[in-house]
Amino acid sequence: MIQGTTSDAGKTTLVAALCRILKRRGVSVAPFKPQNMALNSAVTEDGGEIGRAQALQAQAAGLKPHTDMNPILIKPTSDTKAQIIIHGKAVSGMEAAVYHDYKSHAMVAVLESYYRLKDQYDVIIVEGAGSPAEINLRDRDIANMGFAEAVDCPVIIIADIDRGGVFAHIVGTLDLLSESEQKRVIGFVINRFRGDINLLQSGLDWLDQKTGKPVLGVVPYVQGLRLDAEDALEKHTQKNPHAKIRVSVLVLPRISNHNDFDSLRFNTDVEFTWVGPEHNIPACDLIIIPGSKNVCADLQFLREQGWDKAIAKHLRYGGKLIGICGGFQILGEVISDPDEIESRLVEVKGLGYFSMNTRLFPEKILRQQCGTLWDKITQVNGYEIHCGVSEGDALKNPAVYFNSGIADGAISDDGQILGTYLHGLFDLPEASKMLLQWCGIENIQTDNLNDVREKALNDLADEVERAMKLDWLL
DSSP, X not given: OEEESSXXXXXXXXXXXXXXXXXXXXXXXXXXXSEEEOSOEEEOTTSOEEEHHHHHHHHHTTOOOOGGGSSEEEEESSSSEEEEEETTEEEEEEEHHHHHHHHHHHHHHHHHHHHHHHHHOSEEEEBOOSOTTOGGGOTTOOSSHHHHHHHTOOEEEEEEGGGSOHHHHXXXXXXXXXXXXXXXXXXXXXXXXXXXXXXXXXXXXXXXXXXXXXXXXXXXXXXXXOOOOSSOOOOSOOOOTTOSEEEEEEOOTTEEOGGGGHHHHTOTTEEEEEEOTTOOOOSOSEEEEOEESSHHHHHHHHHHTXXXXXXXXXXXXXXXXXXXXXXXXXXXXXXXXXXXXXXSXXXXXXXXXXXXXXXXXXXXXXXXXXXXXXXXXXEEEEEEEEEEEEESGGGGSOSEEETTSOEEOEEOTTSOEEEESOBTTTOSHHHHHHHHHHTTOOSOOOOOHHHHHHHHHHHHHHHHHHHBOHHHHO
C-alpha cells in the first residue's frame, strides 16, 4: 500500500508506475483504492463509476477499469455534503458527520472488493488517501492504516520534497501512527527531487538512523508528464506565442471531470487557460463550460463572477462556446432539482442559449458511449455520467450520434454554440481536429490521448524503475 504524507504527494503516480513495471515483467497486477474523494470519475465496463485515477492505474496494469478497483467514491456537492458511491452506484447524499458514522458499513464494501481482486490477481497495489496522520479521521478509518491493518498489508510512505520540509513530513507522519502501524511501514519514497542527489545523501542517512527504515527510492521531478490528474488543477495560462487557437475553461467550484480537456492542454497548437474565481475570461476563440457536481449552485457562481456577461460579449464578437454535461445543462433555459439531489436550489434559470429544460433525477445515467459527431462520420468515444435529463426543441439539432441509437446534445442555429453530455469529447484526434475546425482553425495537429497516456506511463515507469530498490521490494 502506498500512503502519502500529504495529498498530492505522488501516491497515484507511484501506484501507476508500479502497476506498469509489474505488467511489463509479466506479473498479474491490479490497482485498488478503498476510498477516494474526487470529482474526476470514469465509467467502468460493468456500468459503474470510479475515480479517474484508478482508471488510469488500470490502464497502467493493462486492465479495463472495474468498480472493485475503487469501491467507495465520495463526490462533494458542498463543503459539508457529498454523494456517496458504493460499488459504482450512488447510494445517497450525506453530511460529513453522518458519513463518518457510516464508515463501518462502507468497510464491508471495501473488503468485498478487495477479496474479489485478491482472488483474481497475484499482486494488488493499494493507494491510500490524503495522509494516515490525519488524527481526526483515524476512528473507523478505511482509507489508510485502517484498511492496511484489516488486511495485513505492508505500507510505503511517499513524500513530496518539492513542497519543502520532506524529512519533517516523513518523521512527523510516522510519529503520529500507532506502534503496530509504524511496524507496518517498510520504507519511504521521496518524490519530485531536483538537483544533485549526493547533496541529499546525509539527510537520507539521518532518516534511516532516526526511523530504522530505508528510503526505497528518490524519484526525480519528471517534466512534462502528461497523465490524468486526480483532482488538482494547474490554474494558469500556458502562454504560447505560436498557438493557433486560444481556449478558456471555466473553473466552477464543483467542476467535475476536468480530464475532458487534457488533449487540449497537451496540444502545442493550443493556448489553454483555466479561468478561476475572481478572474476575467481572457480574449479567446473558444470558451468551455465544464461538468459540475452541483450545477445549480455553480450556475449561480458563474453569474456572480460576471462570466455570463463575458460569454455574451464573446458570442457577439463571433467566439465559440461549448458546454459539456453540467455545462450543457447551464446553456438551457431552466434547470430544476425538485428532489434536492445536488443542492437546495430547486430551480435556476439557465443562460438561455438552447431552447431546452433540464430536470435532475435520483437515478444517475452511467454509460460508455461511442459514435460520431454531427457529420455522422467523425468518430467520438467517451462516457455519460449525469443525473439530469434534458428536453426541448434544441435537441432536434444534435451534436453527437451514439451508436446505441441515441442522438445527444445540440448545436445552435447560428453554429456558434455546442452542447453535449459526452465526456471525452476531445479524446480522439479526429474528433478534436473536427471540433477545432468548427472553431475556425485549420491544419491543427492533434494527438491520440490514449497514446499520450501510454507514453507517459512508460516514461514514468522507466524513471521509477531507475530510482527505486525494486529487487528488494519485489
